[in-house]
Amino acid sequence: MDVSRQRSTASGDTERGSAQAAERGPRARTKRLMLETATRLMQAGVTPSVSEVAEAAEVSRATAYRYFPSQAALVQAVVDEGLGPILTWQPTSADAERRVADLFDTAMPRIEAFEATFKAALKLSLDQWARRQAGTLGGEPAFTRGHRVDLLQQAIAPLKGHLPPRDFKRLAQALSLIFGVEVLIVLKDIWGLDSRGTRSVAQWAAGALVRAAVAESVDEGGDDCSRLAVE
Amino acid sequence: MDVSRQRSTASGDTERGSAQAAERGPRARTKRLMLETATRLMQAGVTPSVSEVAEAAEVSRATAYRYFPSQAALVQAVVDEGLGPILTWQPTSADAERRVADLFDTAMPRIEAFEATFKAALKLSLDQWARRQAGTLGGEPAFTRGHRVDLLQQAIAPLKGHLPPRDFKRLAQALSLIFGVEVLIVLKDIWGLDSRGTRSVAQWAAGALVRAAVAESVDEGGDDCSRLAVE
């Protein structure tokens, strides 16, 4: 009823964007404290439960659950923070391949820094998928996990005119296969690569895909293979 | 002590390979029953807990836990079954790109049929990773998840002589990014593609990567761009 103090931000919304919305008051303070604690824990490699964050933040379990009713909500919030610098990425070049490389350079280190967080997010989205299959779904938060679509399309936007729409989309889809945390899982965990190796392989694959898409369209146009390199 | 009846297969080992090891007796019977039930449930889309399998198989919870001490063991067993036809894949062509395409044609439908199973396996491997990070690890089963490495290297084996070892490895690594369940997660769940679309994109990307690797090595050798297509 009392709308004078806008507390709509309390526990409902995500407070996206920079966490500097400040929003004073006890609630915002506690929430910020928890988020910082959770972020710190996650960057240390663990995926804390709500209770663990509560303890680490020296807050009662009950209070913690008031702000983050589940581990999913917690992870989602930390993901949003980790995603920050990635979502605000802006192209600096007009060349598609360069833009893609630049996007990867921005995103991959960030994803690596928040590796545990993104892996937790992936895990939770798999959980959600399984629950959806089983029919056991309580109108839950619904994880996002679609940012790469827009980002990659933005990165390869320069090709929009030079490629048939179908091929453009296909390139974006193919690139999205080598963009997310999945890359870390495969290259670091399975292959045992380090950060440099991982980034290097991803970069090469991304470049190869972009060049291949361009080359195909050129082939159709007239076999001008000298323009294969960069366009 | 009594070794006359070889019951070493009882609850310890994985009984890999075709499940036709038969191995009569109550234990084998119950285990087979549970495995079949679990497989059926998983192909229906759900990721059952041990208790759920127990109920579905009309076996007491205690018994179920005797054979599969955790959901992880359960999933691992079903994964082994689902992996069957993939692991026995043999190349039918001498052309690398064709071989890769063929491998994808074999593997992707199978992965899709066992989608829930493979997603559950991925989820569990993420769990394991998190626990390993946190130090909370009880000398557990240790998920495999490395089959794609050998398979892809086998598929592109014809290039082994034509490519520098570094490039060969890099190609295998890049291909492994677009090989597993991750492809389904990204293309079906995020992009909303159907099975055909998913397979099509994966195939294109795979072909593009192989061609790119070949083209690069040729470029170094003398810019013979007419051989870009297949070699």
Add this chain to the structure above:
DNA sequence: GTCAATATGATACGCCCGTCTCAAAAATTT
């Protein structure tokens, strides 16, 4: 300073998971 509104903490509950124990049932041996 007083008072209402609000945030917090302690506690308890139900649920599911994984483990254990022990008696009953089934299978195998002799």
Add this chain to the structure above:
DNA sequence: AAATTTTTGAGACGGGCGTATCATATTGAC
């Protein structure tokens, strides 16, 4: 057929998670 071994089922236990309740402490308005 009898005896022994093996397998099974029922139940109990502890632990963790998510929820609800209620008294207490803190905040902000007057």
